[in-house]
Amino acid sequence: MSTIDYTRELSVLEGKHALRELDDLIAKPLETKPDKKFYIALSITLSMTGLFVLGLALTFYYGIGMWGNNIPVAWAFDIVNFVFWIGIGHAGTLISAILFLFRQKWRTGISRFAEGMTIFAVMTAGLFPLIHLGRPWLSGYLFPYPNQHSVWVNFTSPLLWDVFAVSTYLIVSLIFWYVGLIPDLASLRERTEHKIKKVIYSVFSLGWRFSNRHWHHYEMVYLILAGFATPLVLSVHTIVSFDFAVSVIPGWHTTIFPPYFVAGAVFSGFAMVQNVLIIVRKIFNYEHIITVDTLEKMNKIMLLTGSMIGYAYAMEFFIAWYSGVEAERFAFLNRAMGPYAWAYWIMVTCNVVSPQLFWFKKIRRTIPVMFVIAIFVNIGMWFERFVIIVTSLSRDFLPSSWAYYKPTLVDGMILIGSFGFFFTWILLFTKALPVISMAEVKAVVDGAQPSHKDH
């Protein structure tokens, strides 16, 4: 152990690969017919999506009275799911943009997949504000456009900022993803013998020619996009947290929310990326590209962000006490000891306690253990949003209007269904597009770059 030379940059990939081997490996799922396991997985996720559709149909036909929401708990599963899914998306942008700016080469193996996950997660998340309208076909009113009522949206409302933030985030993530895909689509165009596939790849690769006169601008644009996506991803969850922090409900009205929400989003996003990648690398034999080193680094980030939100939980309690505001103090005591104490303690166990196991190197590098911890983190982060939203609303300033919220069957169908929707996209993605960026991975193979020695 002590003989490792830390001055040398460790290679991202395990072993020495021929470039063509990497291409073959990454393109294999696209060039072979899906096997039985894929169809089984797809049928499961499609059935879950069916539940989603059913739950939504019931909601839209009979109205949102099908949910457990009541007054004062007017926001419940709908907004919990929204914040949860948008948080999942954040890891993708963090990996593709922020780690790119920090020149973290280990991101190359996982960036494409994480970006894809961002898009699917934001797509899932974006449905929830519309679902929560009850009449989503009127959602056009969310956007400022000159209309026959001659009124505009309220630009001072965080809910409107949310509309802008989430739609910008989705569009910019899609652009970022597509720009990264162009060279890979061109590689696939050159590989394939299939006539229809060739047409599709030709159209979407736009006739990319791997020219270094193009690569030169391309790298510049990638840098610019990363530079824009970084503040964007921070702004998105900041604005999501404003939905709560700008109100006056005790338990919501705190300035710690923006950083705390961003840390939580990265935390849950990394857990989800790690979970899915563990399965992907196993099924497609990408163990040498998505290495244990990479997974370990992700676990370290989870340890960091997990500790940050642990700190935020503690700080919330301190500030509630320190503020001297009776309602605030009550809100937090109520979280830990009130009717929703069970949810609070699930959250603390999963989010604060379980990632602390990542202090041990052995655990950071043992795949089954980290897989289970990441699942716990996902459960915990879902409950974090539940605790913040439901406990704060169920007991606010006026004791006479307190109420206990209980989800209904339809709530459950929509929650399970949203996972089905998300994973259906993930499954289709693994079979339709290269889940690892071929161009980026090839660029970090040992000996892939000029040695800059005098010839």
Next chain:
Amino acid sequence: MTGEKILYSYTGIFDTPDEVTHAAEEAVKQGYTKFDVNSPYPLHGMNKAMNLPASKLGYVALIFGLSGALGALLSLWWVSAVDYPLVIGGKPFFSFPAYIPVIFEVTVLSAAIATVLAMLFFFFKLPNNAHPLHATDYMKKVSADKYGIVIQAEDPKFDESSIRKFLESVHAKEINAVYWAEEEITHKHKIFEPKFLTFLLVVVIITSGTTYFTLNKLMFMLPFNWMMEQQKQNPQQKSLVFADGHGMRQPVEGTIARGFLPYEFKGQPDLAGERLVNPIPVSKESLQLGQTKFDIYCSPCHGYHGEGDSRLRGQFPNSPSLHSEKVRTWSDGRIFAVLTEGQNVMPSYTTQLTVDERWAVINYVRALQRALNAKESDLQ
């Protein structure tokens, strides 16, 4: 065209990034300008070797980002402070801090979209699937694991034999000539091809059909029908709740709604004239109310000044003047009976005028009468 092919370029393949970088440096030294290096991924240091100027795309991002920010700021200002000023939360109409999130998002969005579009369509001139390098063995190799150099025939220093010699001197393998394919030169985008026109027609039919269906049919079906189907009682509807089946309810027996005191002198106008007393004192407000109501309900037949000068031009029997001896000597109560029950062809005005309004109209009629038959004392 047949037989003679037009040369596009010479290509050479290399196995390592070092070799191709060296070749690029040499090509610059030889003074070639129309050449390119192709590699499956960006090569570090290649822009220096190829002597490429710094990318100007940063300026595109800057310009579009700034115009996005400015455009967002201006439209927010126009919407909130000019077009429809609305006080929200006691803040000024133009509350800049609240606009920062939206301005930021618009900046990022416009800069990102503009930069990528500029790169693809203006800098690269993509999409272009008709380039001579496409569908060559060369492209197959440089897209996977080889590195290649292309020297175009357009280059001013182009000369077939010297290019070959140059490529050999930098140890290029597989030196090949690439020709324009015939259809790449002769190909024209034909807009009036029947296939394309059919496609357009199908798109038009589908788009307009779905739009029509959505806006005119779908929006009026359950559950999209603007909450028109509700479990509530509308006027004149049959009730499922009450035993008598009436959706609209009668007042409770023995009660009278406010302002609906029954009229006691039905069919007895003279008695009403004797008994009824005008409860509304003459005041500016009551005269103004009276004038408004008189102009609306009475003036069409009686004329604006009560002279019987109907505006109906004989389409309805002319009404008598209100300045006659008879009407002037009538008590207020007697006139009230006319307004309440009607007289000859004049109908009752109980549904149009409340009790107080009728008295106000009477006050106004008195003022009109007085104006035509003023007393000596009025002059003082």
